[in-house]
Amino acid sequence: MTNEDPDIFGGGSSVLLVNVIVNGKKGSIYIDESGKIGETCEGTNAGLKSEAEFIIDGNGAIATPGFTNTHTHAAMSLLRGYADDMHLQQWLSEKIWPLEAHLTGEDVYRGTELACIEMIRSGTIAFNDMYFFMDQAAKAVDEMGMKAVLCHGFIDFGDEAKRESEIKATEALYSHVKGMNNPRIKMATGPHAPYTVSREGLTWCSEFSKEKDVHLHIHLSETETEVKECIEQHGKKPAELLEECGCLTNKTIAAHCCWLDDAECELLGKYGVSPSHNPASNMKLAGGRAMPYQKLLDAGANPTLGTDGCSSNNNLDILEEVKFAALLQKFFWNSDTVLPANEAYDMITSAGAKALGFGPGRIEKGAPADIVLIRTDVACNTPLYNPVSNIIYSCGSNAVDTVICDGRVLMHENTIPGEEEILKKASETAFDLVRRKEDAG
Numbered sequence: 001m002t003n004e005d006p007d008i009f010g011g012g013s014s015v016l017l018v019n020v021i022v023n024g025k026k027g028s029i030y031i032d033e034s035g036k037i038g039e040t041c042e043g044t045n046a047g048l049k050s051e052a053e054f055i056i057d058g059n060g061a062i063a064t065p066g067f068t069n070t071h072t073h074a075a076m077s078l079l080r081g082y083a084d085d086m087h088l089q090q091w092l093s094e095k096i097w098p099l100e101a102h103l104t105g106e107d108v109y110r111g112t113e114l115a116c117i118e119m120i121r122s123g124t125i126a127f128n129d130m131y132f133f134m135d136q137a138a139k140a141v142d143e144m145g146m147k148a149v150l151c152h153g154f155i156d157f158g159d160e161a162k163r164e165s166e167i168k169a170t171e172a173l174y175s176h177v178k179g180m181n182n183p184r185i186k187m188a189t190g191p192h193a194p195y196t197v198s199r200e201g202l203t204w205c206s207e208f209s210k211e212k213d214v215h216l217h218i219h220l221s222e223t224e225t226e227v228k229e230c231i232e233q234h235g236k237k238p239a240e241l242l243e244e245c246g247c248l249t250n251k252t253i254a255a256h257c258c259w260l261d262d263a264e265c266e267l268l269g270k271y272g273v274s275p276s277h278n279p280a281s282n283m284k285l286a287g288g289r290a291m292p293y294q295k296l297l298d299a300g301a302n303p304t305l306g307t308d309g310c311s312s313n314n315n316l317d318i319l320e321e322v323k324f325a326a327l328l329q330k331f332f333w334n335s336d337t338v339l340p341a342n343e344a345y346d347m348i349t350s351a352g353a354k355a356l357g358f359g360p361g362r363i364e365k366g367a368p369a370d371i372v373l374i375r376t377d378v379a380c381n382t383p384l385y386n387p388v389s390n391i392i393y394s395c396g397s398n399a400v401d402t403v404i405c406d407g408r409v410l411m412h413e414n415t416i417p418g419e420e421e422i423l424k425k426a427s428e429t430a431f432d433l434v435r436r437k438e439d440a441g
């Protein structure tokens with residue numbers, strides 16, 4: 001049986017998925033050597049079968065487009081459980097930033113590997129990441145076989161010298177990623193937020209993004225306080241400040257967006273921005289308001305979903321996140337019909353893929369083979385009236401069986417090669433980081 005062949009994880013081979021539910025019908029999917037979807041058809045298609053190097057029997061699994069996480073700080077997986085149950089500003093300035101001051105490139109590499117394991121386990125094939133030592137994050141993503149948009153979190157607090165060093169770090173990441181020449185890995189500029197980056201810094205990031213045709217990734221209106229301070233300092237609301245600095249485009253991903261007012265939603269819609277809803281982080285850090293999902297959608301923005309980092313979530317499980325999103329929207333906006341299952345599903349498939357520019361996020365001929373198999377022989381998929389409803393409301397990541405990104409098998413029958421070693425190294429790295437911080441006082 002070809003399924004047991006370890007080479008199935010290598011990539012670059014043609015694969016036939018048989019006995020799966022694809023776009024609502026029982027059928028099969030052929031993936032060619034270039035990692036694209038060749039054909040999908042009903043039945044097992046014997047013709048394609050004879051061509052494929054590997055055959056994966058889905059045993060009746062649902063084949064879904066792989067999921068996209070549009071806002072995270074992957075290596076913060078090392079900080080999971082380090083500081084919980086605090087106010088956001090206090091949490092960042094007293095706990096997180098002092099520990100991050102001791103981070104090394106090696107830490108980021110190990111933390112990003114750990115994050116990739118967790119994301120793959122919930123069917124995530126692509127993510128949008130903001131952190132430091134991003135060349136090391138890129139190395140981990142490359143090895144783990146995922147897709148990512150990576151940015152160096154740019155913070156200048158209005159200081160010119162700091163701005164210069166953040167510009168250098170951003171330029172270095174651009175050259176590094178270009179040199180990797182891996183179509184699955186892109187860079188973005190990453191102005192952290194309107195409250196941590198000066199007008200000059202924001203403008204530099206927007207100009208660099210436009211000049212190099214790369215994404216721009218930012219935190220926007222996560223708390224009410226930052227909105228008030230922005231109005232005091234700049235005489236305008238955060239989204240208006242971003243517009244003035246050129247930061248709103250259809251390559252902008254804006255995380256949180258909780259406190260946007262109607263006019264700001266219109267602005268994001270006008271420019272085709274992709275807001276990233278982060279419900280778990282917002283609830284845990286008591287942001288006090290949910291992203292105005294419906295207003296953003298109606299205005300023409302492209303709402304997507306992110307987990308935020310592991311120290312405010314505390315995991316990277318997109319299937320848990322999407323249920324939180326669908327429930328929080330209904331609860332906060334007091335509407336039992338807002339963000340229905342099919343729209344929540346769009347957020348983690350087609351809208352997420354569109355936001356990061358990684359294909360259509362659908363299973364169709366010619367699309368990248370980003371495919372996840374979700375078991376149906378499990379309680380959460382019984383009965384199976386509506387696969388989308390079950391994926392959003394009832395299934396956890398334990399139902400995720402097989403994950404394929406660009407035709408490369410990342411997880412097969414619940415196994416990810418090298419997982420045990422990655423978890424061990426990540427745990428050692430995390431404890432070592434805290435020890436270094438404590439030794440330094």
Ligand SMILES: N[C@@H](CCSC[C@H]1O[C@@H](n2cnc3c(=O)[nH]cnc32)[C@H](O)[C@@H]1O)C(=O)O
Pocket residue numbers: 073092096097100130131132152153154155192219222281308309312
């Ligand atoms: N170059 C920057 C690095 C910024 S990386 C992005 C930053 O976002 C921080 N972060 C994580 N979650 C949140 C959040 O919810 N709101 C604001 N910042 C966050 C994270 O801890 C990290 O410091 C520097 O020198 O500090």
Ligand SMILES: [Zn+2]
Pocket residue numbers: 071072073219255308309
């Ligand atoms: Zn964040």
